[in-house]
Amino acid sequence: MPNIRSLDMKLVDDLFDMGGGYVLDFSDRTMASFFAEELNVDIDDPTYREQGTSKAKRLRCYLNKVDLATSVKTLKALWDYREMTRKDRGRAEWVNNAEGRFLSLLNRMQGEPDQPAPQAEPPKPAFDRPKILALKQKLIELSALEPQPRGYAFEAWLTNAFNTFGLAAREPFRLRGEQIDGSFQLQGETYLVEAKWHAAQTPAADLHAFHGKVEQKAAWARGLFISNSGFTPDGLVAFGKAKRVICMDGLDLFETLDRELPLDQVIGRKARRAAETGLPFERVRDIFGH
Incomplete structure (x- = not known):
């Protein structure tokens, strides 16, 4: 079962500027470095190229292949990078109510675990x-x-x-x-x-x-x-x-x-x-x- 539903993946596309196969301002090299340094992940691994080789297709594939906790951790890291670079460059927000919708996405994901796992706290409910x-x-x-x-x-x-x-x-x-x-x-x-x-x-x-x-x-x-x-x-x-x-x-x-x-x-x-x-x-x- 995918970690991110199709409608939520559309939000991920919008939040991280993934039109045309891109992801934010990453080049292939800087995206590989970001994933390696921040997440200890090889985003260039062939397993993430099953849907295509563009940065956006690799990211979508990766998010739905890794476990739910890793998917959430990745989105948080990407969000932090997004906000840091957006504010540093004085770029206006391009998604309406971006942070509220992003936090609600995390709540939905954490409220719907893809496999049973021991948890210290009950999962958060889906945003309703x-x-x-x-x-x-x-x-x-x-x-x-x-x-x-x-x-x-x-x-x-x-x-x-x-x-x-x-x-x-x-x-x-x-x-x-x-x-x-x-x-x-x-x-x-x-x-x-x-x-x-x-x-x-x-x-x-x-x-x-x-x-x-x-x-x-x-x-x-x-x-x-x-x-x-x-x-x-x-x-x-x-x-x-x-x-x-x-x-x-x-x-x-x-x-x-x-x-x-x-x-x-x-x-x-x-x-x-x-x-x-x-x-x-x-x-x-x-x-x-x-």
């Missing part, structure tokens, strides 16, 4: 556009509710959103009188969730209180604070450098769904950015571009 549109519509509808029912509905919405993207969400629970608004798993780490939908922005005191809860748990626990109304600028400054908590606001959630960015990838990218910069809150539009 009708479900994403329904999540976005429901998020909009929540704003019309009264504050108390809206809070409960927001927690239920988040659980549904996490599960839609394979994050194994758990409902709200209490520990020794302490309310936790839920949890989920991402890349082998457990995230505790604090969710608020208040008229006012969230201040530093609430961030510190949640961080205190997280610090009392296991060393591998992380925290995601979701405040629909956002966070006060002074509060973020007072909270200081991110330790074990990252933040999202309502605009982040809406843009994630509106741009069809997989939520698990967004949270993972936020966590990585926090690790790199120490900042607990950076907007989706700043991480993924406007």
Whole structure:
């Protein structure tokens, strides 16, 4: 069974500029060097020439011959190269919503393994556009509710959103009188969730209180604070450098769904950015571009 379906292969063709048998700006020599150095692969091997000798035909053949994990790893490496060279040369993006569609392709591939294999985590589900549109519509509808029912509905919405993207969400629970608004798993780490939908922005005191809860748990626990109304600028400054908590606001959630960015990838990218910069809150539009 091929790793990449025909419609998705069309997206791969578009993303990596594979018209006319080319792949990005690679020559035969530089493509061979890239695969050898980045992936330890001989892309010139005759086994990848069964569909033809052009760079594009060899790449298509290779992607559907290697195991799924290698295929995903290859696409990620090609994407990183694509973005580095595109930005270095000031080239405009040529595919609409390119990064969102690429991340969704990876989710589809990782949600449909081509052969049984032991896995540390369950596979991610295939990207389901009708479900994403329904999540976005429901998020909009929540704003019309009264504050108390809206809070409960927001927690239920988040659980549904996490599960839609394979994050194994758990409902709200209490520990020794302490309310936790839920949890989920991402890349082998457990995230505790604090969710608020208040008229006012969230201040530093609430961030510190949640961080205190997280610090009392296991060393591998992380925290995601979701405040629909956002966070006060002074509060973020007072909270200081991110330790074990990252933040999202309502605009982040809406843009994630509106741009069809997989939520698990967004949270993972936020966590990585926090690790790199120490900042607990950076907007989706700043991480993924406007």
